[in-house]
Amino acid sequence: MGFLLSxxxxxxxxxxxxxxxxxxxxxxxAYDPLDPNGNITIKWDIISWTPDGYVAVVTLFNFQQYxxxxxxxxxxGWTWAKKEVIWNMVGGQATDQGDCxxxxxxxxxxxxxxxxxVDLLPGTPYNQxxxxxxxxxxxxxxxxxxxxxxxxxxxxxGRSGTTNKTVRLPKNYTxxxxxxxxxxxxxxxxxxxxxxxxxxRRVSQALMTWNVTCTYSQFLAQKAPTCCVSLSSFYNDTVVxxxxxxxxxxxxxxxPGSCVVPESPYLASVVSAADxxxxxxxxxxxxxxxxxxxxxxLNYKEYWRVKVTITNFDYRRNYSDWNLVAxxxxxxxxxxIFSFNAKSLTPYGTINDTVMLWGTKFxxxxxxxxxxxxxxxxxxxxxxxxxxxxxxxGWAFPRRIYFNGDTCVMxxxxxxxxxxxxxxxxxxxxxxxxxxxxxxxxxxxxxx
Numbered sequence: 001m002g003f004l005l006s007x008x009x010x011x012x013x014x015x016x017x018x019x020x021x022x023x024x025x026x027x028x029x030a031y032d033p034l035d036p037n038g039n040i041t042i043k044w045d046i047i048s049w050t051p052d053g054y055v056a057v058v059t060l061f062n063f064q065q066y067x068x069x070x071x072x073x074x075x076x077g078w079t080w081a082k083k084e085v086i087w088n089m090v091g092g093q094a095t096d097q098g099d100c101x102x103x104x105x106x107x108x109x110x111x112x113x114x115x116x117x118v119d120l121l122p123g124t125p126y127n128q129x130x131x132x133x134x135x136x137x138x139x140x141x142x143x144x145x146x147x148x149x150x151x152x153x154x155x156x157x158g159r160s161g162t163t164n165k166t167v168r169l170p171k172n173y174t175x176x177x178x179x180x181x182x183x184x185x186x187x188x189x190x191x192x193x194x195x196x197x198x199x200x201r202r203v204s205q206a207l208m209t210w211n212v213t214c215t216y217s218q219f220l221a222q223k224a225p226t227c228c229v230s231l232s233s234f235y236n237d238t239v240v241x242x243x244x245x246x247x248x249x250x251x252x253x254x255x256p257g258s259c260v261v262p263e264s265p266y267l268a269s270v271v272s273a274a275d276x277x278x279x280x281x282x283x284x285x286x287x288x289x290x291x292x293x294x295x296x297x298l299n300y301k302e303y304w305r306v307k308v309t310i311t312n313f314d315y316r317r318n319y320s321d322w323n324l325v326a327x328x329x330x331x332x333x334x335x336x337i338f339s340f341n342a343k344s345l346t347p348y349g350t351i352n353d354t355v356m357l358w359g360t361k362f363x364x365x366x367x368x369x370x371x372x373x374x375x376x377x378x379x380x381x382x383x384x385x386x387x388x389x390x391x392x393x394g395w396a397f398p399r400r401i402y403f404n405g406d407t408c409v410m411x412x413x414x415x416x417x418x419x420x421x422x423x424x425x426x427x428x429x430x431x432x433x434x435x436x437x438x439x440x441x442x443x444x445x446x447x448x
Contacts, residue, residue: 067405073137081168091130092153181221242286
């Protein structure tokens with residue numbers, strides 16, 4: 001009876017713990033262990049009042065260290081607190097005007113209760129531009145290019161409050177970058193932003209400012225993997241490929257014809273088809289648009305060298321301003337890197353095992369579509385730490401790889417290239433010791 005009671009108590013404890021976990025850890029919590037403070041901050045600065053509302057400058061700051069927003073760019077949405085309308089916009093536009101039939105004169109730019117805003121495209125006429133606008137919604141990561149990590153537009157709001165006390169903040173903010181994954185908090189009034197003139201001799205400030213913080217979660221994005229990792233080394237002839245079906249399988253019934261054979265005579269016609277936004281990858285066992293290959297190339301007395309190759313298997317897509325994040329314990333002794341830029345990420349304080357890599361401007365910052373030129377590569381030189389360095393048990397290979405912010409599928413650790421005949425040498429060495437000991441014992445016993 002006591003045994004059953006003990007089992008029942010344990011079961012109840014587990015159930016209660018599970019319920020508590022579900023209550024206190026919701027799917028909307030977004031946390032990136034490699035970038036714990038990374039977020040996109042949306043700032044509203046009211047710069048003037050109008051007879052029925054205000055004019056504001058809205059700025060999106062990408063404070064994420066390595067995750068950027070790629071084409072087709074960001075999409076920002078919210079819900080008006082009252083019956084506000086957007087009279088005019090500069091540097092951005094609402095995708096849907098909505099029903100403006102109640103207005104007898106010039107209709108507003110947008111009358112929707114839940115407007116959806118996008119950036120303007122490059123080449124927009126100068127009189128429709130605003131500072132940091134018109135890049136098609138593309139935002140660079142903060143480390144890679146902070147000068148292009150922000151976007152702004154000006155918005156004229158009507159049927160709203162006309163003072164700090166009567167303005168009602170928009171709510172239910174949403175951000176797509178370009179797909180799902182971002183969760184936005186509530187708007188919070190903060191100290192008014194200060195603006196400096198070009199000569200730094202005069203300061204003005206916004207009439208009212210509020211911020212909205214949006215964080216990213218790959219769990220919420222629910223994205224299928226988009227990259228995988230293969231491994232090789234100079235000390236083993238085995239090349240460990242990407243795991244099979246890392247990003248999909250060739251015989252996928254739901255997406256037939258989603259890949260193409262490089263030697264196919266129909267390749268040119270398929271690539272130039274009308275639907276150029278959908279991916280068209282090379283038929284492989286892993287079916288990933290991106291493969292990262294890590295090759296342990298050379299071993300010196302005090303150094304060792306690695307070659308990294310990133311290959312694009314997508315026939316329709318170029319990856320501009322790509323970046324790669326890698327984790328390895330020897331990155332604290334990275335001595336030199338060739339043809340790539342590199343910067344350490346230190347999410348764990350003194351532990352320096354994570355590095356962000358990206359291409360050199362106008363040289364290899366664009367990873368072009370699949371083909372003879374569809375790859376970029378670099379080599380890294382590491383200084384050995386005698387206390388930790390080894391080629392045994394796959395130590396020389398990365399722990400994790402991220403491409404453009406997404407986790408790449410790694411081979412299992414037991415598949416990593418290993419030192420040749422390590423177990424055999426150890427066995428022979430032990431056998432030799434046993435045989436010598438036995439011979440010595442027999443010789444001693446015979447002549448005792």
